[in-house]
Amino acid sequence: MSDIGVHPVRNHSDYEAALAEIERLMSAAPGTREGDRLDVLTTLVQAYEMQHYPIEAPDPVSLIEHLMEARGLTQRDLEPALGTAAQVSEVLNRRRPLSLEMIRALHRQFGLPAEALIEEYPLARGAG
Numbered sequence: 001m002s003d004i005g006v007h008p009v010r011n012h013s014d015y016e017a018a019l020a021e022i023e024r025l026m027s028a029a030p031g032t033r034e035g036d037r038l039d040v041l042t043t044l045v046q047a048y049e050m051q052h053y054p055i056e057a058p059d060p061v062s063l064i065e066h067l068m069e070a071r072g073l074t075q076r077d078l079e080p081a082l083g084t085a086a087q088v089s090e091v092l093n094r095r096r097p098l099s100l101e102m103i104r105a106l107h108r109q110f111g112l113p114a115e116a117l118i119e120e121y122p123l124a125r126g127a128g
C-alpha cells in the first residue's frame with residue numbers, strides 16, 4: 001500500500017484537523033490514494049469519537065419510542081405486547097414500569113433486545 005500520510009488522532013486538535021481533511025476528501029473515488037486516505041481518516045475519527053464521545057444506550061421507553069418512529073407504529077400496534085390502550089399509554093408516559101411479561105412480548109414481537117428493556121429508567125412522579 002502506498003503511503004497515504006495519516007497520523008493518529010490523539011487530541012481534539014488532531015480530531016478537528018482530521019474532520020476538515022475528511023470534508024475535503026468526501027468526493028474522493030474509492031481505490032484512489034485520496035479514497036484510501038478518506039477511509040483511514042474516517043476509521044481514526046470514529047475510534048476517537050467512540051472513546052471521547054460515547055453514546056449512551058437509550059432507556060427502555062426511549063427504545064420503544066424509537067421503534068415506533070422507525071417502523072411507523074402507533075400506540076395501538078403495541079397493545080399485543082403491552083396490554084390495553086391505557087397500559088400502553090401509561091408505559092409510554094412513564095407512569096407504569098415494564099413488566100417481565102411485557103419485556104418478553106416486546107422482544108418476541110419486535111426483536112427488541114431484552115437486555116436493553118430490563119434496564120431501570122425513571123418513572124413520572126408518583127408512578128410505579
